[in-house]
Amino acid sequence: MPGPTLRDVAKRANVSIRTVSNVVNGYAPVSDELRTRVQAVLDELDYRPNLIARNLKQGRTGMIALVVPELDVPYFAELAREVITAARAHGYVVMIDQTDGAVERERELLGRDSRATLFDGLLLSPLAVTAEELRGRANRIPIVLLGEHIFNGSFHHVAIDNVAAAREATAHLLGLGRRRVAAIGDQPYATGETAQLRTIGYRQAHAHAGLPVDEELIVATPHFHRRLGAQAMERLLALPEPPDAVFCYNDLLALGAMRALTRAGRRVPGDVAVVGLDDIEEGQYSTPSLTTVAPDKGEIARAAVETLMESINGRAANPAEIVVPHRLIVRESTTGG
Amino acid sequence: MPGPTLRDVAKRANVSIRTVSNVVNGYAPVSDELRTRVQAVLDELDYRPNLIARNLKQGRTGMIALVVPELDVPYFAELAREVITAARAHGYVVMIDQTDGAVERERELLGRDSRATLFDGLLLSPLAVTAEELRGRANRIPIVLLGEHIFNGSFHHVAIDNVAAAREATAHLLGLGRRRVAAIGDQPYATGETAQLRTIGYRQAHAHAGLPVDEELIVATPHFHRRLGAQAMERLLALPEPPDAVFCYNDLLALGAMRALTRAGRRVPGDVAVVGLDDIEEGQYSTPSLTTVAPDKGEIARAAVETLMESINGRAANPAEIVVPHRLIVRESTTGG
DNA sequence: CATGATGTCTGCATCGTTGCAGAGCTGCCA
DNA sequence: TGGCAGCTCTGCAACGATGCAGACATCATG
Numbered sequence: 001m002p003g004p005t006l007r008d009v010a011k012r013a014n015v016s017i018r019t020v021s022n023v024v025n026g027y028a029p030v031s032d033e034l035r036t037r038v039q040a041v042l043d044e045l046d047y048r049p050n051l052i053a054r055n056l057k058q059g060r061t062g063m064i065a066l067v068v069p070e071l072d073v074p075y076f077a078e079l080a081r082e083v084i085t086a087a088r089a090h091g092y093v094v095m096i097d098q099t100d101g102a103v104e105r106e107r108e109l110l111g112r113d114s115r116a117t118l119f120d121g122l123l124l125s126p127l128a129v130t131a132e133e134l135r136g137r138a139n140r141i142p143i144v145l146l147g148e149h150i151f152n153g154s155f156h157h158v159a160i161d162n163v164a165a166a167r168e169a170t171a172h173l174l175g176l177g178r179r180r181v182a183a184i185g186d187q188p189y190a191t192g193e194t195a196q197l198r199t200i201g202y203r204q205a206h207a208h209a210g211l212p213v214d215e216e217l218i219v220a221t222p223h224f225h226r227r228l229g230a231q232a233m234e235r236l237l238a239l240p241e242p243p244d245a246v247f248c249y250n251d252l253l254a255l256g257a258m259r260a261l262t263r264a265g266r267r268v269p270g271d272v273a274v275v276g277l278d279d280i281e282e283g284q285y286s287t288p289s290l291t292t293v294a295p296d297k298g299e300i301a302r303a304a305v306e307t308l309m310e311s312i313n314g315r316a317a318n319p320a321e322i323v324v325p326h327r328l329i330v331r332e333s334t335t336g337g
Numbered sequence: 338m339p340g341p342t343l344r345d346v347a348k349r350a351n352v353s354i355r356t357v358s359n360v361v362n363g364y365a366p367v368s369d370e371l372r373t374r375v376q377a378v379l380d381e382l383d384y385r386p387n388l389i390a391r392n393l394k395q396g397r398t399g400m401i402a403l404v405v406p407e408l409d410v411p412y413f414a415e416l417a418r419e420v421i422t423a424a425r426a427h428g429y430v431v432m433i434d435q436t437d438g439a440v441e442r443e444r445e446l447l448g449r450d451s452r453a454t455l456f457d458g459l460l461l462s463p464l465a466v467t468a469e470e471l472r473g474r475a476n477r478i479p480i481v482l483l484g485e486h487i488f489n490g491s492f493h494h495v496a497i498d499n500v501a502a503a504r505e506a507t508a509h510l511l512g513l514g515r516r517r518v519a520a521i522g523d524q525p526y527a528t529g530e531t532a533q534l535r536t537i538g539y540r541q542a543h544a545h546a547g548l549p550v551d552e553e554l555i556v557a558t559p560h561f562h563r564r565l566g567a568q569a570m571e572r573l574l575a576l577p578e579p580p581d582a583v584f585c586y587n588d589l590l591a592l593g594a595m596r597a598l599t600r601a602g603r604r605v606p607g608d609v610a611v612v613g614l615d616d617i618e619e620g621q622y623s624t625p626s627l628t629t630v631a632p633d634k635g636e637i638a639r640a641a642v643e644t645l646m647e648s649i650n651g652r653a654a655n656p657a658e659i660v661v662p663h664r665l666i667v668r669e670s671t672t673g674g
Numbered sequence: 675c676a677t678g679a680t681g682t683c684t685g686c687a688t689c690g691t692t693g694c695a696g697a698g699c700t701g702c703c704a
Numbered sequence: 705t706g707g708c709a710g711c712t713c714t715g716c717a718a719c720g721a722t723g724c725a726g727a728c729a730t731c732a733t734g
Contacts, residue, residue: 003477005690016714051455053690056389056719077414095432118388140340226622255622262624285563285592287599287624353684390720393689
């Protein structure tokens with residue numbers, strides 16, 4: 001089953017292994033006559049270079065790893081798509097793994113038995129692992145973090161300005177005249193840094209508008225899934241004074257919330273306006289379509305891969321905090337008829 | 338930057354390289370005293386085995402590749418998730434690539450410069466490449482095909498019974514008393530084999546019910562995306578006698594169709610009932626929720642990985658046609674209030 | 675005490691490729 | 705004709721790990 005090696009080709013063509021290698025790679029000068037002869041044998045045997053061997057010799061694999069919590073969460077799927085595309089532009093392929101948000105799975109990555117040595121670099125979208133741990137058990141390969149804010153500047157990190165994004169989303173709702181704007185998705189504990197940034201933005205928008213925040217309207221959720229969005233919305237609807245708008249910390253929560261609203265007979269945006277964050281494709285096709293804050297996913301992927309490549313190639317700058325643009329996309333869930 | 342090697346550890350611990358290797362792998366008997374001493378040095382230097390070197394020696398990489406058309410299509414994202422999980426159970430990791438449905442990208446995979454030699458096996462969900470081509474340019478690594486029906490038995494192939502799935506979906510609509518049941522998603526050309534199977538099932542259901550098929554109600558779409566589902570639905574609504582139900586060949590088409598229906602002021606299922614296929618999570622949360630045929634994605638992934646592992650381990654049976662179960666999940670889009 | 679079995683440990687070869695240094699040939703010029 | 709450059713081509717060593725055969729010491733056995 002193993003294919004022919006350079007040696008096999010060399011023997012058959014009566015040349016040295018090195019010459020065959022030169023023909024394959026087009027490196028060194030080879031006379032036309034010889035090149036043709038060797039090429040013929042290469043074709044005849046259908047030679048394929050053994051990339052593992054090449055990698056061993058060259059000390060790199062041409063592969064990076066992308067680790068996300070859940071690949072079937074649309075945001076990560078869309079991001080993964082962009083990462084694969086961006087990596088390809090650098091001649092790299094992408095191994096994808098998921099942690100299911102489990103700390104131990106994230107730790108495994110850094111541990112003794114991780115497969116990390118197979119990759120030239122690692123893009124990590126951490127949920128649970130802390131900066132301390134990352135630093136302590138830091139692997140030997142370059143790492144770029146995605147999304148979660150790690151507060152100290154130990155690693156390259158690519159993300160949108162979460163505070164601004166949340167502020168703009170909330171301001172949009174307030175600007176529509178809504179006065180009881182809820183927030184779904186806070187995570188007031190150590191690993192919920194991104195959520196907390198969004199809560200800050202939510203509060204800032206209120207402050208700028210000179211409006212108080214009703215703490216009752218901030219609902220925490222341990223995850224960012226549809227089901228929890230629906231549950232949170234139900235709880236909000238049960239309040240004596242339910243909200244007339246809600247900013248959800250991601251689109252899935254928002255879609256779940258809209259589902260709960262529809263089921264409860266409320267109209268969106270008539271009774272309650274809804275804004276999400278992530279701009280997953282699904283939001284364009286929901287009924288009503290979803291107003292959302294769109295991070296530039298292509299840019300996130302490009303910046304992350306670019307930064308990783310620089311680290312891999314040793315042109316590593318100091319750990320950089322890279323902020324990627326976002327924009328509010330207004331659709332029916334806030335302004336629909 | 339490169340980490341310590343076995344040699345480094347060996348030198349420092351004053352033992353042979355081979356002994357260090359034995360300690361690392363727990364292979365051969367090593368005295369407790371020596372094991373402790375070596376382990377101490379391993380820890381001290383934070384040794385990590387170079388997996389590329391190990392792979393070269395052992396002739397396998399512990400990686401498989403999964404190639405899908407588009408990772409951000411929910412069905413493929415969900416499938417990818419299951420594949421990653423299934424592969425992990427075998428100690429394997431998964432490299433994911435996407436072809437965007439481009440023939441040339443699928444061909445690249447099989448070509449001279451593909452990275453295929455890095456992987457022990459390949460799971461391919463082909464769109465455009467034909468069985469002929471696959472066989473002709475067949476790579477040296479084991480391949481298992483997903484989804485698309487390749488008519489001759491040259492490769493292992495895992496899929497649901499597409500004819501039966503489509504038949505059941507259509508029968509469900511007919512059973513509800515609908516009499517003008519449309520079909521969205523036919524692909525009457527060489528690379529649309531799966532779609533054609535679904536059309537066969539659609540016809541069978543009509544035949545079983547003793548009803549004629551109105552050819553006008555079968556709408557072809559080059560892709561299975563939301564936008565095309567919406568467009569197709571609009572075309573159907575423009576007919577003199579529009580349909581009262583529609584079977585979409587996947588959930589995205591169905592969601593797009595529902596979107597078009599809502600926009601046109603038709604009620605689902607009141608005016609038009611909708612059935613999809615794939616059971617993507619989004620369908621549970623759409624308004625109305627989507628009736629669909631659910632392939633057992635976990636089982637698809639497990640069967641595919643299992644089969645691939647058998648090929649890799651040389652216990653390869655003849656190319657097998659593996660049929661995975663599916664079931665109709667009835668939700669609001671056909672029976673809702 | 676010789677023998678062989680057992681338990682540890684080691685060195686060499688090897689996986690398939692590429693980096694490096696240099697061998698051999700040709701042609702040109704002084 | 706000798707010397708030198710330039711072009712091809714080659715062989716050896718190496719990447720870092722593991723498979724294998726065997727060295728050596730210890731111990732039990734007849």
